[in-house]
Amino acid sequence: xxxxxxxxxxxxxxxxxxxxxxxxxxxxxxxxxxxxxxxxxxxxxxxxxxxxxxxxxxxxxxxxxxxxxxxxxxxxxxxxxxxxxxxxxxxxxxxxxxxxxxxxxxxxxxxxxxxxxxxxxxxxxxxxxxxxxxxxxxxxxxxxxxxxxxxxxxxxxxxxxxxxxxxxxxxxxxxxxxxxxxxxxxxxxxxxxxxxxxxxxxxxxxxxxx
Amino acid sequence: xxxxxxxxxxxxxxxxxxxxxxxxxxxxxxxxxxxxxxxxxxxxxxxxxxxxxxxxxxxxxxxxxxxxxxxxxxxxxxxxxxxxxxxxxxxxxxxxxxxxxxxxxxxxxxxxxxxxxxxxxxxxxxxxxxxxxxxxxxxxxxxxxxxxxxxxxxxxxxxxxxxxxxxxxxxxxxxxxxxxxxxxxxxxxxxxxxxxxxxxxxxxxxxxxxxxxxxxxxxxxxxxxxxxxxxxxxxxxxxxxxxxxxxxxxxxxxxxxxxxxxxxxxxxxxxxxxxxxxxxxxxxxxxxxxxxxxxxxxxxxxxxxxxxx
Amino acid sequence: xxxxxxxxxxxxxxxxxxxxxxxxxxxxxxxxxxxxxxxxxxxxxxxxxxxxxxxxxxxxxxxxxxxxxxxxxxxxxxxxxxxxxxxxxxxxxxxxxxxxxxxxxxxxxxxxxxxxxxxxxxxxxxxxxxxxxxxxxxxxxxxxxxxxxxxxxxxxxxxxxxxxxxxxxxxxxxxxxxxxxxxxxxxxxxxxxxxxxxxxxxxxxxxxxxxxxxxxxxxxxxxxxxxxxxxxxxxxxxxxxx
Numbered sequence: 082x083x084x085x086x087x088x089x090x091x092x093x094x095x096x097x098x099x100x101x102x103x104x105x106x107x108x109x110x111x112x113x114x115x116x117x118x119x120x121x122x123x124x125x126x127x128x129x130x131x132x133x134x135x136x137x138x139x140x141x142x143x144x145x146x147x148x149x150x151x152x153x154x155x156x157x158x159x160x161x162x163x164x165x166x167x168x169x170x171x172x173x174x175x176x177x178x179x180x181x182x183x184x185x186x187x188x189x190x191x192x193x194x195x196x197x198x199x200x201x202x203x204x205x206x207x208x209x210x211x212x213x214x215x216x217x218x219x220x221x222x223x224x225x226x227x228x229x230x231x232x233x234x235x236x237x238x239x240x241x242x243x244x245x246x247x248x249x250x251x252x253x254x255x256x257x258x259x260x261x262x263x264x265x266x267x268x269x270x271x272x273x274x275x276x277x278x279x280x281x282x283x284x285x286x287x288x289x290x291x
Numbered sequence: 292x293x294x295x296x297x298x299x300x301x302x303x304x305x306x307x308x309x310x311x312x313x314x315x316x317x318x319x320x321x322x323x324x325x326x327x328x329x330x331x332x333x334x335x336x337x338x339x340x341x342x343x344x345x346x347x348x349x350x351x352x353x354x355x356x357x358x359x360x361x362x363x364x365x366x367x368x369x370x371x372x373x374x375x376x377x378x379x380x381x382x383x384x385x386x387x388x389x390x391x392x393x394x395x396x397x398x399x400x401x402x403x404x405x406x407x408x409x410x411x412x413x414x415x416x417x418x419x420x421x422x423x424x425x426x427x428x429x430x431x432x433x434x435x436x437x438x439x440x441x442x443x444x445x446x447x448x449x450x451x452x453x454x455x456x457x458x459x460x461x462x463x464x465x466x467x468x469x470x471x472x473x474x475x476x477x478x479x480x481x482x483x484x485x486x487x488x489x490x491x492x493x494x495x496x497x498x499x500x501x502x503x504x505x506x507x508x509x510x511x512x513x514x515x516x517x518x519x520x521x522x523x524x525x526x527x528x529x530x531x532x533x534x535x536x537x538x539x540x541x542x543x544x545x546x547x548x549x550x551x552x553x554x555x556x557x558x559x560x561x562x563x564x565x566x567x568x569x570x571x572x573x574x575x576x577x578x579x580x581x582x583x584x585x586x587x588x589x590x591x592x593x594x595x596x597x598x599x600x
Numbered sequence: 601x602x603x604x605x606x607x608x609x610x611x612x613x614x615x616x617x618x619x620x621x622x623x624x625x626x627x628x629x630x631x632x633x634x635x636x637x638x639x640x641x642x643x644x645x646x647x648x649x650x651x652x653x654x655x656x657x658x659x660x661x662x663x664x665x666x667x668x669x670x671x672x673x674x675x676x677x678x679x680x681x682x683x684x685x686x687x688x689x690x691x692x693x694x695x696x697x698x699x700x701x702x703x704x705x706x707x708x709x710x711x712x713x714x715x716x717x718x719x720x721x722x723x724x725x726x727x728x729x730x731x732x733x734x735x736x737x738x739x740x741x742x743x744x745x746x747x748x749x750x751x752x753x754x755x756x757x758x759x760x761x762x763x764x765x766x767x768x769x770x771x772x773x774x775x776x777x778x779x780x781x782x783x784x785x786x787x788x789x790x791x792x793x794x795x796x797x798x799x800x801x802x803x804x805x806x807x808x809x810x811x812x813x814x815x816x817x818x819x820x821x822x823x824x825x826x827x828x829x830x831x832x833x834x835x836x837x838x839x840x841x842x
Contacts, residue, residue, distance in 0.1 A: 084583070108308045112301075140759070140803035142766040144780050145796030152789065160381065227668050234670040238770055239784070240339075240367035245672055249366050252676040254341060255500045256583050260680070264673040271668035285300060369785045469785030491617075494782055495772050500680075505772070508687050 084258040092247070096266050099243035102164050102236070103229040104274065107222065109165075110172025117173065118180025119206060132178045139174040143167065143232045147239055161243075164236045171232065172225050179221025183214030212286065219282035226274035230267055244270070333551060336373055336382035337365040340497055341579045341586065342434060342519060342572060346386035346543060348590030349563060356600045357559040365586070369470050369497065370395060378423050383551035389413050389429055390539040391436070392546065394475050396420055407536035409433075413544070425552050429544040430564035432572050436476060436498070436538045437530040438465070439516040441506060445529040452532035456513070457486045465489040466511030468497035480537045489513070519569065521577035543567060566597040604797065607790035618778070620798065627775035627802060630765045633697055635758055638704035643750065646712020650746070651738050659713055663706040671764045674699045679771045696768045703764055704757040711753020715746025747818045755810035762803045776802065 085092070114135075121131035150156065150163035187210050195209045237245030247263030250256070283289075333354060337347035344365040354361040364382055367373045370391070376382045389409070393416040397404045404415045413429050420426050438453050445451070448459045456463070471477030472492065481487040493510065495502040498517040506514040507526060516523060516530065523530055545560045575593060578584045594600035607613060614620050649659045678695035686694045719742045727741045743750075769777030779795025782788075 088585075105308060108304050112304065112308065137800075137804065140763075140800045140807070142763055142777070142780065142796055142799045144767060144777075144784070145792060145799070148780075148784060148792055149789070149796065227664075230668065231670045234672045235767055237366070237672065238368075238767075238781075239372065240364065242364070245670065246366060248670070248673040248676050249339070252680065253339060253366070253499050254580050254583065255680065257677065257680055258583075260673055260677045264669060264677065267670040267673065268665070268668045275664075281300075369787075372784065372787060375787070469782035472782065473786050473788075493772065494778065494785075501772050504683055504691070508683075508691055510689055510691070 082258075084256075085262045088259075088262070092244075092262055092266055095242060095244045095246055095263075096270060098161070099230070099233055099245075099267070099270060102161060102241075102243055103168065103226070103233045103270070105165055106168035106172045106229060107226055107274075109169045110176055110225065111218075111222065113169070113173050114176035114180045115211070117177045118184060121177065121181040122184055128181065132181055135174045135177040137174075138170050141170075143171070143235045144238060146170065147236050147241075161236075161241050164233060164241055168229050168233060172229065175225045175228065176218070176221050179218055180214070183217030183221070184210050186217055187213045215282055215285050216289070219278055222278045222282075223275050226278060227271045230271045230274065234263070234267060332360040332362045333384060333556075334382045335361055335363045335384045335386075336367050336376065337363060337386070337586075338370070338373060338497075339366050339368050340499055340517070342517065342576050343386060344586045345575050345579060345590055348587045349567075349593060350384060350386060350545065350560060352587075352590050352594045353559050353563045353599045354556065356594065357555065359553075359556060359559065363587075369468060377546070377548055380548065380550070383548045384556075385546045387544050387546040388434060388541040389416050389544050390541040391474075391476055392416060392426075392544070393419060393539075398475055407539040409540040409542050412540040413542070416544070423549055425547050425549050427545040427547060427557050427560055428564055429542040430567045432543045432564075432567040432569050433541050434517050434519045434543070434569070434572055435533070435541040437516055437518050437533070438481070438513050439506065439523060439528050439530045440513045442527045442529055444512055445531075450529070450531060452534050453481070453485050453487060453537065454534065456531070460487045461490045463489055463512035464491040464493055464510070465513050465515075466493045466495035466502050466505050467515035469494045470497070471515065476538060484535050484537050519572040519576050521573060521581055525581075543572075562599060566599065603790040604793040607794040608797065613794075620776075623774060623776050623778055624798065624802065627762070627765055627777075627799075630697065630700060630768070630773070630775055631758065631761045631806070634700035634704050634761045634765075635754065637697070637701040638708055638757060639754070641701075642705045642708035643712050646709045646750075647716055647738065647743065647746075650713040650716025651734075651742060656713065659709060663710045666702060666706045669702075671699065671703055672767055672770075674702065675764075675768060675771060692771055692773055696765075696771065696773050700761050700764055700768070704761050707753045707756035707760065708750070709753070711749045711751070711756070712746065715749030715753075716742045718749065719745040748814065751810065751814040751817065755807055755814070758806050758810060759803055762799065762806055766799050 117131060117135065121128045146167040147163055150167055151160070154163070154166060156162050156166075191209065191213065192205065195205045200208065233243055234245030234248060236243060237247075237249045244263045244266050247259040247266070251259035251263070333351075335347045335351045335354075337344035344363075347363045347365060351361040351363045361384075367376065367382070373382065373385060374395075377385060389412045393404055393412055396402075396416070396419040400419055400421070402419050404412075404419065406412045406415050409429065409431075413426075417426050438456070440450060448455065450456060465478075467477065472494075474480075478489070478492060481489070493505070495505050495511065495514065498515055498520060502511070502514040502516060503520075503522055503526075505511045506516075506528065513531075516528070518530055522528065543564065545564070547556065571593065575589050578589045579586050591600065616622070646659070649655050675696065678699050679692060682695040682698070683691045716738075723741055723745060724737060727737045732740065765773075765775050766777035766780060769775055769781040776795055776799045779791050779798070783790075783792030783795060
């Protein structure tokens, strides 16, 4: 316990690193998943290849993706950017299906009325379908956020500094305190992401007053 | 929700993403180019065991005291992981060990090496080191790999040196880091030099807690522990003697990226190398691993004791 | 790329205690044990929560909380704490399985209680009306109706466990993760990439097996693919939501 109090600044530094390593991919992943999810719904034949195809990316083990990234992207070996790209891939894998399903959940009648009112495809997507899909997408984002926070800690095995570094530090020294600190910090960080996403979704959907 | 709100939020997301990308792009440049190039701090790396991290902190502390801006990156991993990082500029300086480093480079370049004494090993190291790095003068402080067994095992098979393992090794399990599967200073060397061929090799870690616990637990009969490990005396373990010098001289030596080299750097690190002793290493590692102190605090106190801060 | 294929097809890599078949078997073993243990805990618990409606708040928060625990940290902590208590090879195996089980519980628990909760109230009513007792309603109506969500939870858990068992190699456990960790230590990219491909393939096979099992086990009446309304369904079926 004392160790945790003494090292709050280190823990804080790691937490900030962890936050952007897990959070930035959430945003990038969403921005990529929205058009992908839309494409999946364009045509009956597209759904399975797009959704299942991106879903397959999630089966790639995280450690492998972190390590092999420099080979594909040409970044330097210890560059935390490898982690960001890998995490974005995982986020896209999780969110594409969510976006597609969220758009599918919009009632046909609403979509039809929007078209009848003269809205083109893009405007309809932006002003009608996406807003109505926010609850489903937000639920998916919450799952993705928790998943990201947990997976990023694995990058400690290749020396990328974040909360996972507390795990390796404690383990190599046979010292439980940093590990406990790291676990608590990760859970709190996941909670923080969760709250932010819920609040943001609520702000975006004022009609769901309850 | 109005179009405006959705557009605004998407734009905000894009902006946040863009800013973060830009920000980390900048910080990465600063970190990656290191001291020699564009004025960012020198990055001293540490491998995945305490002693390496302590040495990294000592180097960084001494450099900072001498006016060279330095930071550390600890727990990077094995040599196979961090040497490429040294090459591409992710790190600039690394505390190394003469013997294993020489063997590593020699295996890559195909040279044969034979020296086992400190000076001989160092000279060969300088010859085989690739052009992107520079080897600085070595320290008397030494930390070697070892094949360690429990007192019970040593008594059972009358083991004092690695050579004594030859007749019984096929019945025994060795534990060590994954690198030992391919390194000359690993399974290959044990077989070639001593005729010791273990029945089984279990990957544990490089002289770390898994190896130690596996040894104490009986999961492995012999394990790779480092000679400065305070647990060897504490748990009555026996580090087998190495008369044929499989693990040749292993003096602590700074390895610096050619582009990050400067005369002042060498001068500062020379002072550190001169002051460092093997006893110091044992004490420092004990403080971090057993007393759970921070590598940085332990490094700072050593620097103070030796008037290098 | 070619190097990876070379490694995968190299006969030497398929033999011995370090070979691909042994590691795959180990990986499946770890996964199976964890899933079985987690199901033993989570399914009864979830069924109870869904059926009685009690403890829902606790179940939901427990699921969310457990999901947020980082697997690597839990793994290290478990090995450190239990390594002293349990000796020998079990000193690594037991903590690792414990962690894998804990990680598998949330998806299965969520699938179980959500599955039972979402059973059509009309079906429950009809069962009651036919004179079934609470237990009979549970086993003969609610569980069969909940099967799609339960098996979906199991599939999700399986994926989690396969992925985390990979990392368990860092505490010297066996399994396909060994190729990743050992490859990392030796910076042997073909070995690492080969290991990655194998784990991904294994995860895929496990997932597809789950899907096949789901199709076999779930009553056809639930899929909406039988009955008069199905035969006269509109030509363009709506996009599947699962």
